[in-house]
Amino acid sequence: MIIDACKKSNGFQFLYPNEMKLRQRVEKIATTVYGADGVDWSAIAESKAKFFESDPIYDDYSTMMVKTQLSLTHIPERKVCRKDGGFRYAISCCIPARNSSAPAPVPSV
DSSP states (O other), X not given: OHHHHHHSOOOXXXXXXXXXXXXXXXXXXXXXXXXOSXXXXXXXXXXXXXXXXHOGGGTTOOOOOOOOTTOSSSOTTOOSOOTTOOSOEEEEXXXXXXXXXXXXXXXXX
């Protein structure tokens, strides 16, 4: 049953191409998945993101978004995520995730 299901076409596609740069990936995740109007980077987060983008060793890495457990946005009081926006996703830092091969943008909390 599982093998049969795996053989069926399901239309799966990745959210972004692997060639997309980190800041573009974060923008895509924030707007498509979380419904944000856009992304605001702190100076240190943008600097670190630019570093990851400039080093070819990170070109094939995935991207993880680390967020508060209280909310689908970086705003703890906001318990729901609307597809119509109404907020900008704020990134406070960008770090390599331990035990992972992915730079992890960290939202402001």
